[in-house]
Every structure is written in structure tokens, then in C-alpha cells.
Amino acid sequence: MTRVKVCGFTREVDLAAAVAAGVDAVGLIAGVTVETPREIGLADASRLAATVPPLVSTVLVTMPDDAGEARRRIERVRPDAVQLHGLDPADVAALADAPADVIAAVDPTDPDLDAYAGAADALLVDSIDDAGGGGTGETHDWERTREIVTSLDVPVILAGGLTPENVATAVERVDPFAVDVASGVEREGGVKDHDAVGRFVERATRARIAP
Secondary structure (H helix, E strand, O other): OOEEEEEOOOOHHHHHHHHHHOOOEEEEEOOOOOOOOOEOOHHHHHHHHHOOOOOOEEEEEEOOOOHHHHHHHHHHHOOOEEEEOOOOHHHHHOOOOOOOEEEEEEOOOOOOHHHHHHHOOEEEEOOOOOOOOOOOOOOOOHHHHHHHHHHOOOOEEEOOOOOOOOHHHHHHHHOOOEEEEOHHHEEEOOEEOHHHHHHHHHHHHHOOOOO
16 A cells, blocks of 8 residues: 655644544655745754654655754654755765665656665655755656656655645556655645545555556
């Protein structure tokens, strides 16, 4: 069954609703260099992470300058995993002993995919913008991502433009380890639509993988 991560929480009430809906992971965006209504401070990320019950993973989504800064942010927030945007494969590899699983955010056309796959615990394949951030709300070539899933020996998380309306089709075509959504389940920037979150989780987890 495909796992589900919902990203970009700013309010505890939304996070609790997502947990009740059955998400596997929640993403907290802190320390990024792009404009987003979903960014919170590291202190708030730590506070929200502490409210997440056992068996639901917390993911710090961040854009550090280097591995050292990433490590300091991990120690501050204490997430189960860190999702890194903008670091090269060498910096990602330098976090192999960090107290969190390491997810590298990549564009499906990135020429360093093999290097990232060797350095990270998982890849998040997203529609990356020029500034290196995801969360664009735009889909990318799912057939290319399916090729990545089948060719690389690392869990692949599909992100980019997913909604309750298209997530089942995305799962059927790509067969990812997990799917990730932010703006696709929001009423407004940074505020989740609880009904949309529930529909997204249900449709993602019930989708059948195409042969």
C-alpha cells in the first residue's frame, strides 16, 4: 500500500486532523529560502513535532546551506526524517550518521539522480523550481518518475501537483513508495482542508497499481 505524507503544517488542529485521517508522515517546513505560506520557525516545528503520536513520522523540510547547518536543524527539531532541498549529493552523504532518515528532494531530470540515490535513504521526486524549492503545485512527467522507481534501489516519494482528484491515477502510473501533498489539500496557503486530506489519504491508499 502506498504511504501518504502531507506537508506544510502551520496549525496543530490541522496536524491532528491529518493524523486522524491516517497519514503516515507529516511535513514541517522550516528554514527555507523560498517564499511560502507554509514556512514556520524551527521552534514551532519542534513544538508541532512533539505533538505527533507514535507510528506517525515527522519530517523536517528545509533548505540548509550545507550539511553542518542541516545537522543543527535536525538536532533542534528532532524529526524522524529530514527532507533536504538544494544540497549536493556530497552534503547529503555527509548526513549518513545524522539522527534522522535523510530524504533528498530531486527533479526527475536531475543528472545526479544516481548519486543522490546512493547518498540518501529516500528520494522525493518533485517539480523543483529555479530556487531549488518544491511545492510548486505543478505535476511533472509521471512516466519518467516510474522509470526512476523501477531503476533505482531506493524508496521514491512522488510529489508535485497532487490532489484528491488525481492521486489515484498517479499511484497507478508511478507505483511510488509514498505520495506527498501540500497545496493540493488546502483551503488557503498553510491552512489544510480536513475533508480534502481525508479524501487524499483514502484515494492514495486504495489505488491499484497498474501491471
